[in-house]
Amino acid sequence: MSQLSQLSQALIDDISLRRPTVDDLRSRNRRRHVRRRSLAAGSLALALGVAIVVVSVGETSTAPTGGVKTHLASYYQAAINVSNSTLETVGLPATVAIPTRVSPSLSTASTNSVVSYVGAEYCPYCAIQRWALLVALSKFGTFTNLNHEVLSSSSDTYPHLASWSFIGAKYTSKYFRFDPVELNSDKRSLSGAYEPLQKMTVSQRVTYDKFNPQGELPFVDFGNHYVTLGASSSPAVLEGLSLSEIGSDLNDPKSPVALAIDGSANYFVAALCSLAQTDSPAICSTPVTHRAAKDLSLGVGTSVVTPSATTAPIQPPTNAPVSEWKKWSVDDHKFMLGVAANYRSPNPACTIINISVNANRSNTPVLGVPAGITRWSISIKGKCPPGRSAKGL
């Protein structure tokens, strides 16, 4: 076989095909999802057409026997049925922003037991926040008529995220009212602006202006006790995923989707439990909800992943043996990884997309570190909602 192996190696070395970049592969994924959705929409339209014909034919001969049943697609069902044990396993990841505590006042009294969501269909940050709201709110009540699939803007960050909106959705709960508003569509008008959809109620506008003066989207108000401005986790985890894939990932506690969405939902559940004081559902008694409630009251995360090293290793003297410096470099790497794993943005409205631990090696001594020894540094990439500076990420 040596002749075959030699020729194969020559072929591998000689492959002159253009290797697509990783970004090319990402674009390919997005195109595939758009194609799939178009196909699904076409099939649905065809099925609806057939159903209408069948119903019309049926109506001519028999009288209707009952009302229309509302059936939710599998991905909504997957979000609604995320189990308490999955939420417990996901816990409170360091990458999820904690809702901010606010104080109800006379001006907001009319909405003190109302959960309000203000977003827009084009907005990628709303795409991820809706999922977390769906997971959390489903523990306290029932959603019907969720059937409005949308795509986030193609020109914003995180373009073409598969999502759905609260348009037409109904929610019933014995604990509180849920008032969702989608301000704009995902379609542009002739002027280039996104078409307006719904308007805030007067009382919603009062809380929106009071707690969200920068006008960030999405804005979620948990009965004027806690608010979130922007997304609670990075929409990056949804990139390239179909609604079905997101739905199935929500029930896999190891998936980045579950860590982001279920992790956010854990904080939302704790915030909602504060509105359901009497006869609260079982979810309010779980350990993760108790921990989340504690974080909410303190305003900082106390339940984070254990770092591999908690304190920075002490730098040896410059003239120490190379073996000691190499050991320091290994320890410093571990420490930096721990820092990266536990990093939480001081600005809760911002989301962190990527943290890199980078190696730096110099041929000359730098800051007391001898030549040839690897030093480690961290770089953080993130996104703050429009209107906020990325400073302080």
Added chain:
Amino acid sequence: MNIVSGTLVGVIQKGDLVFVESFEAWYDREHDRMVATLLLATGSVDLAAESVDEACSRALERWTRVIVMESPTGWVYRVALNHARRIARRQKIEERLTRRLTPKPDLPAPAGEIWELVRGLSVRQRQVIMLRHVAELPEREIAEVLGISRGTVSSTLHDAHQRLGRLLGDDNES
């Protein structure tokens, strides 16, 4: 959020943060070998490139799940071969409908030389040989990729080796 350290990326597994090879590093290492394998298994440059791109894009999409599999590379080969099979089937139907024949592969050297050597093998033999000698996968993983038993892989390899041995022997003699 991804936590990246050089060629490693952090994923949470059973509550622990573990560092695994990043997609970029894997892609950089495996891409050319995958294209070569698919090219020699299918005999088409375009089909090989398309199938590898499709499989790699799917792997990228679910990398944190793929990389913790027993054989991430094997999984990608499986997706690529399935994709190639689907396209080839579609092309055959089109050929039948339009009565238009797809031109025979005209591969540049050194792919052409290898193709001349293996074109007489059955499709299964060619796939097994390429996965073993170009992709350098062990027999156990080839069985996984092709969805067949390990015994079938061994016997197919044995038959193909005998046939190729004769061919290589002929080449050496001439």
